[in-house]
Amino acid sequence: MNKFNKTLLAGAVAAALATPMVAMAQAKAPESPHTFTGNVGLFSQYIFRGLTQTDRKPALQGGFDYSHASGFYAGLWGSNVSWLTDSAAYNGGSYSVEIDTFLGFKMPVGDFTFDVGFLRYNYPGRVPPGGLPAGAAKADTNEIYAAVSWKFATLKYSYSLGDTFGVDDSRGSDYLDLTATLPIGSTGFNVIGHVGRQTYNGPNSANAAYTDYRIAVATELMGLNFSLGYSDTNAKDAFYNNRFGSNIGRSAWTLGVQKTF
Numbered sequence: 001m002n003k004f005n006k007t008l009l010a011g012a013v014a015a016a017l018a019t020p021m022v023a024m025a026q027a028k029a030p031e032s033p034h035t036f037t038g039n040v041g042l043f044s045q046y047i048f049r050g051l052t053q054t055d056r057k058p059a060l061q062g063g064f065d066y067s068h069a070s071g072f073y074a075g076l077w078g079s080n081v082s083w084l085t086d087s088a089a090y091n092g093g094s095y096s097v098e099i100d101t102f103l104g105f106k107m108p109v110g111d112f113t114f115d116v117g118f119l120r121y122n123y124p125g126r127v128p129p130g131g132l133p134a135g136a137a138k139a140d141t142n143e144i145y146a147a148v149s150w151k152f153a154t155l156k157y158s159y160s161l162g163d164t165f166g167v168d169d170s171r172g173s174d175y176l177d178l179t180a181t182l183p184i185g186s187t188g189f190n191v192i193g194h195v196g197r198q199t200y201n202g203p204n205s206a207n208a209a210y211t212d213y214r215i216a217v218a219t220e221l222m223g224l225n226f227s228l229g230y231s232d233t234n235a236k237d238a239f240y241n242n243r244f245g246s247n248i249g250r251s252a253w254t255l256g257v258q259k260t261f
Helices: 003-026
Strands: 034-043 059-068 072-080 097-109 112-122 141-150 153-160 174-183 189-199 210-221 224-233 252-260
Touching: none
Parallel strands: none
Antiparallel strands: 034 059, 034 252, 059 072, 072 097, 097 112, 112 141, 141 153, 153 174, 174 189, 189 210, 210 224, 224 252
16 A cells, blocks of 8 residues: 555544544534523612612612523522611611522413512621510511513512511511513613502501502613612501601612623
Protein backbone atom coordinates (compact mmCIF):
# COMPACT_ATOMS: atom_id res chain seq x y z
CA MET A 1 0.00 0.00 0.00
CA ASN A 2 1.51 3.28 -1.09
CA LYS A 3 1.69 6.44 0.95
CA PHE A 4 -1.29 7.93 -0.85
CA ASN A 5 -3.53 4.93 -0.07
CA LYS A 6 -2.39 4.95 3.57
CA THR A 7 -3.33 8.59 3.83
CA LEU A 8 -6.76 7.90 2.38
CA LEU A 9 -7.28 4.98 4.73
CA ALA A 10 -6.21 7.01 7.74
CA GLY A 11 -8.56 9.81 6.72
CA ALA A 12 -11.45 7.39 6.27
CA VAL A 13 -10.88 5.81 9.66
CA ALA A 14 -10.63 9.21 11.33
CA ALA A 15 -13.84 10.33 9.65
CA ALA A 16 -15.61 7.14 10.69
CA LEU A 17 -14.53 7.60 14.29
CA ALA A 18 -15.40 11.29 14.30
CA THR A 19 -18.89 10.90 12.81
CA PRO A 20 -20.56 9.61 16.00
CA MET A 21 -18.91 12.37 18.01
CA VAL A 22 -20.17 15.03 15.62
CA ALA A 23 -23.65 13.54 15.70
CA MET A 24 -23.59 13.49 19.49
CA ALA A 25 -22.37 17.09 19.66
CA GLN A 26 -25.09 18.22 17.27
CA ALA A 27 -27.84 16.37 19.16
CA LYS A 28 -29.80 18.66 21.43
CA ALA A 29 -28.94 18.22 25.09
CA PRO A 30 -31.96 17.18 27.16
CA GLU A 31 -33.60 20.08 28.97
CA SER A 32 -33.24 20.08 32.73
CA PRO A 33 -36.48 19.64 34.71
CA HIS A 34 -35.13 22.13 37.26
CA THR A 35 -35.45 25.91 36.95
CA PHE A 36 -33.84 28.46 39.26
CA THR A 37 -34.61 32.19 39.07
CA GLY A 38 -33.94 35.23 41.20
CA ASN A 39 -35.31 38.75 41.44
CA VAL A 40 -34.40 42.05 43.04
CA GLY A 41 -36.42 45.24 43.05
CA LEU A 42 -36.60 48.77 44.41
CA PHE A 43 -40.02 50.29 45.16
CA SER A 44 -41.17 53.65 46.42
CA GLN A 45 -42.98 51.72 49.17
CA TYR A 46 -44.08 48.19 50.00
CA ILE A 47 -47.81 47.63 49.62
CA PHE A 48 -49.27 44.31 50.81
CA ARG A 49 -52.99 43.66 50.49
CA GLY A 50 -53.52 47.39 50.19
CA LEU A 51 -51.60 48.29 53.36
CA THR A 52 -48.27 50.12 53.36
CA GLN A 53 -45.64 48.05 55.13
CA THR A 54 -43.01 50.81 55.09
CA ASP A 55 -45.06 53.95 55.95
CA ARG A 56 -44.66 55.34 52.40
CA LYS A 57 -40.88 54.89 52.47
CA PRO A 58 -38.79 52.95 49.90
CA ALA A 59 -38.48 49.17 49.99
CA LEU A 60 -35.69 46.95 48.73
CA GLN A 61 -36.95 43.47 47.90
CA GLY A 62 -35.60 40.27 46.45
CA GLY A 63 -35.96 36.53 46.33
CA PHE A 64 -35.07 33.18 44.81
CA ASP A 65 -37.40 30.65 43.23
CA TYR A 66 -37.10 26.99 42.27
CA SER A 67 -39.53 25.09 40.06
CA HIS A 68 -39.65 21.53 38.75
CA ALA A 69 -41.20 20.25 35.54
CA SER A 70 -43.59 18.19 37.66
CA GLY A 71 -45.25 21.40 38.88
CA PHE A 72 -43.59 21.59 42.30
CA TYR A 73 -42.08 24.95 43.30
CA ALA A 74 -40.52 26.60 46.35
CA GLY A 75 -38.92 29.92 47.15
CA LEU A 76 -37.64 32.56 49.52
CA TRP A 77 -38.45 36.28 49.43
CA GLY A 78 -37.62 39.27 51.64
CA SER A 79 -38.22 42.99 52.14
CA ASN A 80 -37.59 45.71 54.67
CA VAL A 81 -40.69 46.68 56.69
CA SER A 82 -41.64 49.18 59.38
CA TRP A 83 -45.36 48.58 59.97
CA LEU A 84 -44.80 46.67 63.21
CA THR A 85 -42.58 49.22 64.96
CA ASP A 86 -44.75 52.00 63.51
CA SER A 87 -47.72 50.61 65.46
CA ALA A 88 -48.43 51.43 69.08
CA ALA A 89 -48.51 47.74 70.07
CA TYR A 90 -45.00 47.00 68.80
CA ASN A 91 -43.38 50.38 69.53
CA GLY A 92 -40.07 49.78 71.26
CA GLY A 93 -39.58 46.42 69.60
CA SER A 94 -37.15 45.57 66.84
CA TYR A 95 -38.76 44.39 63.61
CA SER A 96 -37.39 45.64 60.30
CA VAL A 97 -37.45 42.65 57.94
CA GLU A 98 -40.04 40.33 56.43
CA ILE A 99 -38.84 36.95 55.18
CA ASP A 100 -41.30 34.72 53.35
CA THR A 101 -40.85 31.04 52.54
CA PHE A 102 -43.24 29.10 50.36
CA LEU A 103 -43.81 25.87 48.49
CA GLY A 104 -46.58 24.60 46.29
CA PHE A 105 -47.72 22.70 43.24
CA LYS A 106 -49.10 24.01 39.92
CA MET A 107 -51.01 21.93 37.38
CA PRO A 108 -52.11 23.26 33.96
CA VAL A 109 -55.35 21.87 32.50
CA GLY A 110 -56.15 23.41 29.13
CA ASP A 111 -56.57 27.15 29.55
CA PHE A 112 -56.67 26.76 33.34
CA THR A 113 -53.86 26.47 35.89
CA PHE A 114 -54.53 25.15 39.38
CA ASP A 115 -52.20 26.11 42.22
CA VAL A 116 -52.07 25.01 45.87
CA GLY A 117 -49.42 25.80 48.44
CA PHE A 118 -48.16 26.94 51.83
CA LEU A 119 -46.66 30.33 52.69
CA ARG A 120 -45.01 31.50 55.92
CA TYR A 121 -44.56 35.20 56.65
CA ASN A 122 -41.75 35.57 59.16
CA TYR A 123 -40.82 38.78 61.03
CA PRO A 124 -37.64 38.18 63.04
CA GLY A 125 -37.03 40.62 65.83
CA ARG A 126 -37.42 41.47 69.49
CA VAL A 127 -40.72 42.21 71.25
CA PRO A 128 -41.06 45.54 73.10
CA PRO A 129 -39.87 45.71 76.73
CA GLY A 130 -42.64 44.33 78.90
CA GLY A 131 -44.07 42.22 76.09
CA LEU A 132 -47.02 42.74 73.79
CA PRO A 133 -50.27 44.34 74.98
CA ALA A 134 -53.56 42.42 75.19
CA GLY A 135 -55.02 41.71 71.78
CA ALA A 136 -51.64 41.63 70.04
CA ALA A 137 -49.65 38.56 69.02
CA LYS A 138 -46.43 37.82 67.18
CA ALA A 139 -46.82 38.81 63.55
CA ASP A 140 -45.46 35.54 62.10
CA THR A 141 -48.23 34.02 59.98
CA ASN A 142 -48.77 30.66 58.26
CA GLU A 143 -51.21 30.42 55.36
CA ILE A 144 -52.34 27.75 52.96
CA TYR A 145 -53.75 28.84 49.62
CA ALA A 146 -55.50 27.63 46.50
CA ALA A 147 -55.77 29.49 43.20
CA VAL A 148 -57.15 28.98 39.74
CA SER A 149 -55.95 30.99 36.73
CA TRP A 150 -57.69 31.34 33.37
CA LYS A 151 -55.75 33.08 30.63
CA PHE A 152 -55.43 36.63 32.03
CA ALA A 153 -57.25 36.27 35.40
CA THR A 154 -56.41 34.59 38.73
CA LEU A 155 -58.73 33.93 41.67
CA LYS A 156 -56.92 33.03 44.90
CA TYR A 157 -58.04 32.08 48.41
CA SER A 158 -55.66 32.19 51.41
CA TYR A 159 -56.48 30.69 54.83
CA SER A 160 -54.55 31.39 58.04
CA LEU A 161 -53.52 28.47 60.24
CA GLY A 162 -53.01 30.55 63.40
CA ASP A 163 -52.69 34.11 64.67
CA THR A 164 -52.68 36.41 61.64
CA PHE A 165 -50.30 39.36 61.17
CA GLY A 166 -50.17 40.25 64.85
CA VAL A 167 -53.92 39.92 65.56
CA ASP A 168 -54.47 37.65 68.56
CA ASP A 169 -56.93 34.74 68.46
CA SER A 170 -57.44 35.05 64.70
CA ARG A 171 -56.99 31.49 63.41
CA GLY A 172 -59.11 30.92 60.31
CA SER A 173 -58.80 34.47 58.98
CA ASP A 174 -58.79 34.55 55.20
CA TYR A 175 -58.11 36.61 52.10
CA LEU A 176 -59.87 36.28 48.75
CA ASP A 177 -58.54 38.20 45.75
CA LEU A 178 -59.05 38.47 42.01
CA THR A 179 -56.28 39.79 39.74
CA ALA A 180 -56.40 40.33 35.99
CA THR A 181 -53.56 41.32 33.64
CA LEU A 182 -54.35 42.58 30.13
CA PRO A 183 -52.00 43.81 27.39
CA ILE A 184 -52.61 47.30 26.00
CA GLY A 185 -52.64 46.42 22.30
CA SER A 186 -49.11 45.96 20.95
CA THR A 187 -47.59 48.75 23.07
CA GLY A 188 -45.67 46.38 25.35
CA PHE A 189 -47.60 47.72 28.35
CA ASN A 190 -49.94 45.69 30.56
CA VAL A 191 -52.73 46.98 32.77
CA ILE A 192 -53.28 45.12 36.03
CA GLY A 193 -56.49 45.22 38.04
CA HIS A 194 -56.92 43.76 41.52
CA VAL A 195 -59.56 43.55 44.26
CA GLY A 196 -59.23 41.66 47.54
CA ARG A 197 -61.13 41.10 50.76
CA GLN A 198 -59.33 40.46 54.08
CA THR A 199 -61.39 39.11 56.97
CA TYR A 200 -60.36 38.19 60.50
CA ASN A 201 -61.77 35.71 62.98
CA GLY A 202 -61.93 36.46 66.68
CA PRO A 203 -62.77 39.53 68.76
CA ASN A 204 -61.23 41.96 66.25
CA SER A 205 -63.20 40.66 63.26
CA ALA A 206 -65.51 43.67 62.83
CA ASN A 207 -62.80 46.35 62.96
CA ALA A 208 -60.06 44.47 61.14
CA ALA A 209 -61.92 43.38 57.98
CA TYR A 210 -61.43 45.50 54.87
CA THR A 211 -61.43 45.50 51.06
CA ASP A 212 -58.50 46.65 48.95
CA TYR A 213 -58.24 47.73 45.31
CA ARG A 214 -55.33 48.26 42.94
CA ILE A 215 -54.80 49.30 39.35
CA ALA A 216 -51.37 49.44 37.75
CA VAL A 217 -49.49 49.59 34.47
CA ALA A 218 -46.31 47.60 33.84
CA THR A 219 -43.79 47.15 31.07
CA GLU A 220 -40.35 45.72 30.36
CA LEU A 221 -37.56 48.01 29.18
CA MET A 222 -33.86 47.19 28.80
CA GLY A 223 -34.32 43.96 30.73
CA LEU A 224 -36.01 45.71 33.67
CA ASN A 225 -39.64 45.48 34.78
CA PHE A 226 -41.20 48.87 35.55
CA SER A 227 -44.55 49.37 37.28
CA LEU A 228 -46.72 52.21 38.52
CA GLY A 229 -49.76 51.41 40.63
CA TYR A 230 -52.53 53.11 42.60
CA SER A 231 -54.03 51.31 45.61
CA ASP A 232 -56.76 52.07 48.15
CA THR A 233 -58.73 50.35 50.91
CA ASN A 234 -61.66 50.94 53.23
CA ALA A 235 -59.57 49.97 56.29
CA LYS A 236 -60.92 51.60 59.45
CA ASP A 237 -58.91 54.34 61.15
CA ALA A 238 -59.65 52.88 64.58
CA PHE A 239 -57.77 49.69 63.76
CA TYR A 240 -55.27 50.64 61.06
CA ASN A 241 -53.94 54.00 62.24
CA ASN A 242 -50.27 53.75 63.21
CA ARG A 243 -48.78 55.59 66.18
CA PHE A 244 -48.21 58.62 63.95
CA GLY A 245 -51.95 58.94 63.31
CA SER A 246 -51.75 57.76 59.69
CA ASN A 247 -54.02 55.05 58.27
CA ILE A 248 -51.70 52.49 56.61
CA GLY A 249 -54.52 51.57 54.22
CA ARG A 250 -55.16 54.99 52.73
CA SER A 251 -54.77 55.58 48.99
CA ALA A 252 -51.23 55.53 47.64
CA TRP A 253 -49.14 55.50 44.46
CA THR A 254 -46.27 53.04 44.16
CA LEU A 255 -43.47 53.12 41.59
CA GLY A 256 -41.15 50.16 41.16
CA VAL A 257 -38.36 48.68 39.09
CA GLN A 258 -37.41 45.01 39.23
CA LYS A 259 -34.85 42.72 37.62
CA THR A 260 -35.39 38.99 37.13
CA PHE A 261 -32.41 36.76 36.43
